[in-house]
Every structure is written in C-alpha cells, then in structure tokens.
Amino acid sequence: MAATDALTAPYVLEYTYRRSVGPVLGRFLTGLRAGRIEGSRSAAGKVQVPPSEHDPDTGAPTTEFVEVGLAGVVTTWSWATAPRPGQPLAQPFAWALIKLDGADSALLHAVDAGAPEKMKTGMRVKVRWQAERTGAITDIACFEPEAP
Amino acid sequence: MSPREIAIVSYASLLAVPGEPQRDEVELLLPVVTEAVARSGIPKRELGFTVSGSCDYLGGRPFSFVMALDAIGAWPPIAESHVEMDGAFALYEAWVRLQCGDVDSALVYAFGRSTQGDLGRVLAQQLDPYTLSPLWPDDTALAALQARALLDRGRVSERDFAAVAARTRGGDADELVQRPYTVAPLRAHDRGTVADGAAAVVLAAGDLARKVCKRPAWIRGIDHRIEQHQLGQRDLTRSVSTALAGERAGVGKGPVDVAELYAPYTHQELILREALGLGEGVEVNPSGGALAAHPLMVAGLSRFGEAAERIIDGSANRAVAHATSGPCLQQNLVAVLEAAP
Numbered sequence: 001m002a003a004t005d006a007l008t009a010p011y012v013l014e015y016t017y018r019r020s021v022g023p024v025l026g027r028f029l030t031g032l033r034a035g036r037i038e039g040s041r042s043a044a045g046k047v048q049v050p051p052s053e054h055d056p057d058t059g060a061p062t063t064e065f066v067e068v069g070l071a072g073v074v075t076t077w078s079w080a081t082a083p084r085p086g087q088p089l090a091q092p093f094a095w096a097l098i099k100l101d102g103a104d105s106a107l108l109h110a111v112d113a114g115a116p117e118k119m120k121t122g123m124r125v126k127v128r129w130q131a132e133r134t135g136a137i138t139d140i141a142c143f144e145p146e147a148p
Numbered sequence: 149m150s151p152r153e154i155a156i157v158s159y160a161s162l163l164a165v166p167g168e169p170q171r172d173e174v175e176l177l178l179p180v181v182t183e184a185v186a187r188s189g190i191p192k193r194e195l196g197f198t199v200s201g202s203c204d205y206l207g208g209r210p211f212s213f214v215m216a217l218d219a220i221g222a223w224p225p226i227a228e229s230h231v232e233m234d235g236a237f238a239l240y241e242a243w244v245r246l247q248c249g250d251v252d253s254a255l256v257y258a259f260g261r262s263t264q265g266d267l268g269r270v271l272a273q274q275l276d277p278y279t280l281s282p283l284w285p286d287d288t289a290l291a292a293l294q295a296r297a298l299l300d301r302g303r304v305s306e307r308d309f310a311a312v313a314a315r316t317r318g319g320d321a322d323e324l325v326q327r328p329y330t331v332a333p334l335r336a337h338d339r340g341t342v343a344d345g346a347a348a349v350v351l352a353a354g355d356l357a358r359k360v361c362k363r364p365a366w367i368r369g370i371d372h373r374i375e376q377h378q379l380g381q382r383d384l385t386r387s388v389s390t391a392l393a394g395e396r397a398g399v400g401k402g403p404v405d406v407a408e409l410y411a412p413y414t415h416q417e418l419i420l421r422e423a424l425g426l427g428e429g430v431e432v433n434p435s436g437g438a439l440a441a442h443p444l445m446v447a448g449l450s451r452f453g454e455a456a457e458r459i460i461d462g463s464a465n466r467a468v469a470h471a472t473s474g475p476c477l478q479q480n481l482v483a484v485l486e487a488a489p
Contacts, residue, residue: 106380
C-alpha cells in the first residue's frame with residue numbers, strides 16, 4: 001500500500017476542561033492582575049506568600065489574607081548563565097527567593113540584575129510588572145534591584 | 149506490635165551512562181528483573197506481590213508502567229501495584245503490603261530513561277502548576293538556590309562540593325572547582341550524570357528470607373517524611389524530613405558501616421550526612437551514588453539495592469539506605485538495613 005493510502009487523523013494532546021484555581025490561589029492570582037500581592041496568615045500569625053491553602057503547621061484552612069509589599073529582600077539566589085525557553089528572561093539573570101515586606105516566607109522569581117556581581121543575599125529588590133496582566137505568576141515580569 | 153521481619157534478599161540493576169537509546173523500557177527491564185528473581189531463589193510464580201516505580205513524564209505517555217509489565221509477565225494474573233515515584237517508594241509500599249502477613253515475598257522494580265528528553269524541563273513540571281511551573285525553573289536552578297543558602301551559612305565551600313564530586317565520580321577537586329558555573333554556585337560536576345536504567349529488588353519475610361538467603365539485609369526501620377513544597381517556606385540548608393525519618397528508622401541506634409544516599413547534587417550529600425548524623429567513619433556512596441549515574445525513578449531503589457548488597461556479601465553489618473523526591477530534597481525515605489537476625 002502506498003504511503004498516501006494510509007489513513008491519517010489529527011491528534012491533539014489536551015485536557016478539554018477548565019479548572020478553577022479555588023478561593024486562595026484565585027485571590028492571589030486576581031491580585032497579581034490588579035497589581036497587588038496577597039499572602040495568607042497562619043494561626044501562628046505567619047504570612048505566607050504565595051498563600052497556602054492550609055496552615056503549614058496545623059492544616060487549618062486559610063481564611064485570612066494580607067496584602068504585602070511590592071519589594072523585599074533576597075534570601076538566596078542562583079545565576080542562570082544560559083536561560084532556557086520559557087524562563088522569565090532571555091538574557092542571563094538570577095533566580096531568587098524573595099521575602100516581600102510584611103511576609104514571613106519567600107517567593108521564587110527572577111531578578112534582572114545584569115551581572116552576578118550585582119547580586120547579593122540580603123539585597124533589596126522590587127517588582128517589575130508586565131504591561132498586560134492576565135492573573136498568572138508571570139504577571140510579575142521579574143524583580144529588579146531597588147538601588148540601581 | 150513490632151513490624152514483621154522483612155529483608156532484601158536480592159538486587160540487580162542496569163545503569164546506562166550516558167544513555168541507552170537502542171533499548172526500550174521493556175528491553176532494559178527484562179534482564180534486570182530476570183536476574184533479581186533468579187538470585188532470590190524464589191520461583192517467579194510464587195512471588196506474592198509486584199510493585200513498580202516509574203514516571204509517565206519520562207516516557208512522554210500516560211500509563212507507561214502498564215507497557216513495562218511485558219517484562220514481568222502478568223499471566224497467570226499477579227497482584228500488582230505502581231507508584232508514580234522512584235522505585236524506593238515502591239519498595240516502601242511492598243514493605244507495608246508484606247506487613248499484612250498473607251504474602252511472604254515481593255518483587256519491586258523501577259525503570260527510567262531520563263536521557264530521552266530535557267530533564268530540566270521535565271522536572272519543572274513536577275512543581276506547583278500555578279506559582280512555579282509557569283516560570284520553568286529547571287532542577288539545577290532550584291538546587292543552586294539551596295547550594296547558595298548552604299554556602300551563606302558559612303560551614304562549607306564550593307571546594308567541599310567539588311570534593312564530593314571527586315570522590316564519587318573521579319577528578320581532582322582543586323581542578324574541578326576552577327571550572328565554569330552552570331547555574332552559579334553550581335558547576336557541571338555538582339549535578340548527577342543523567343542516565344537511563346532499571347533496577348529490581350526482591351523482598352522476603354521471616355523464615356522465607358532465611359531459607360533463600362545466607363545473609364538477608366533485614367529492614368530494621370523505614371520511614372518517609374515530606375516537607376513544604378514551596379522552597380520559600382523551608383530552611384533549605386537543613387533536611388528536617390530526613391532527620392525525622394532517620395530518627396524514626398533508628399539510624400542512631402548503632403554504628404553505621406555504609407550509607408547509600410540519593411543526593412542528585414553534591415551539596416545535598418553534605419546536607420543529608422548532617423541530617424542523618426553520619427560521621428567521618430561512615431563510608432558514603434561507595435557505588436558512586438546518583439552523582440555517578442542518575443536514572444530518575446531508579447536511583448533511589450538502587451541506593452536500597454546497593455546498601456543491601458553490602459549486607460548480603462558480608463562486607464557490612466549495618467547500612468543506611470536513603471531516597472529522595474521533589475525539589476531540593478522535599479521528600480525523604482530512610483531505612484536501616486542490618487545483618488543481625
């Protein structure tokens with residue numbers, strides 16, 4: 001049988017349903033779209049950013065949200081010399097855990113610092129927003145050093 | 149009630165570095181499973197339980213473990229299970245299953261062809277799908293955050309990372325530490341060599357283990373603990389889940405001759421040693437560990453198999469086996485293996 005006689009059909013690998021992100025992450029992502037960062041407060045008073053659906057210590061559902069600052073401190077960082085497809089920046093950048101002002105846990109994101117010499121644990125960084133936001137973690141384009 | 153006595157009675161593995169493009173999963177598994185079963189001395193049809201560990205994301209298709217059953221032979225019907233985790237966690241399921249008392253033996257196997265895709269991208273998809281995966285952080289990027297935190301704590305240096313690499317995979321630490329960064333502060337030698345492989349272990353209980361094996365590796369304690377998924381909610385410089393699992397498995401109850409630790413990165417071996425309280429006298433990863441060969445889903449079960457081999461061949465009396473899963477040592481499984489009945 002010639003190859004042209006073979007039966008063919010389109011095949012698309014996909015999940016053909018929509019999924020709700022729920023009241024906790026939903027609130028966090030909606031906040032990002034509005035240019036706001038919200039965390040959750042645990043029973044012990046600790047503020048988690050991103051918010052946890054449950055208290056990490058007791059397992060109690062999250063009921064209280066707290067708005068935190070749009071700048072914070074780098075608690076640890078690494079330097080991506082060769083960024084990979086899909087990562088926040090196309091040029092070399094720092095991955096960092098960032099403890100935003102008012103938060104007790106740190107958020108993972110990228111810092112556009114230009115060179116590894118500009119990075120330091122304990123330095124302050126601030127949010128750089130995307131021009132168009134959709135309610136996703138990528139609404140934060142990256143962070144940048146607070147002091148140029 | 150004290151747990152039923154369970155031992156590892158045989159182990160076989162195939163590690164292909166840098167990869168095995170010619171053989172598929174079934175072809176990798178068949179000789180390994182056949183060898184482990186033959187060495188156990190237990191006829192294959194008499195094995196009471198079969199459980200495997202593998203990952204659909206490596207095969208790039210759903211239910212890839214079902215296809216692998218061709219290497220086992222599922223007719224006449226067998227009692228079979230699967231975990232979407234490293235085979236070490238399948239071994240834990242088998243240990244729990246054997247506690248029920250109605251079956252006396254189990255076959256545990258694992259397979260992974262980690263070289264078929266870009267492991268950095270594959271592992272980005274094990275992360276939180278809303279706050280982490282969309283950023284596509286590769287495993288080295290995250291491990292490097294942990295390495296930096298450890299360096300900032302001030303007790304170890306990049307030279308110490310290189311020394312772990314030199315010991316387990318060869319080379320000179322002073323030369324290695326001069327090489328360029330991949331994701332600073334990590335270099336190529338700090339990450340385990342991505343590999344393909346398969347491993348199989350046979351477990352037996354009580355009298356059956358004593359009958360088929362001269363020196364069974366008795367599992368004296370086994371425990372699995374999990375930490376927060378979000379890296380920013382953890383102290384990355386310590387592995388509190390390993391410490392807790394090690395304590396509950398009884399690591400500190402006696403001297404440890406050898407430890408096989410699943411550390412995909414050099415600095416993680418240092419963190420694990422500290423968490424388990426392993427001193428200078430303990431031989432760590434004589435097999436080369438996951439740094440010498442890192443087939444995902446297999447490396448953990450291999451640690452259990454390698455540690456057990458040392459008991460079975462008489463070169464150790466008490467061993468620690470460890471497996472990890474998730475970013476930056478999120479989950480940890482620790483077991484103590486002993487020769488003493």
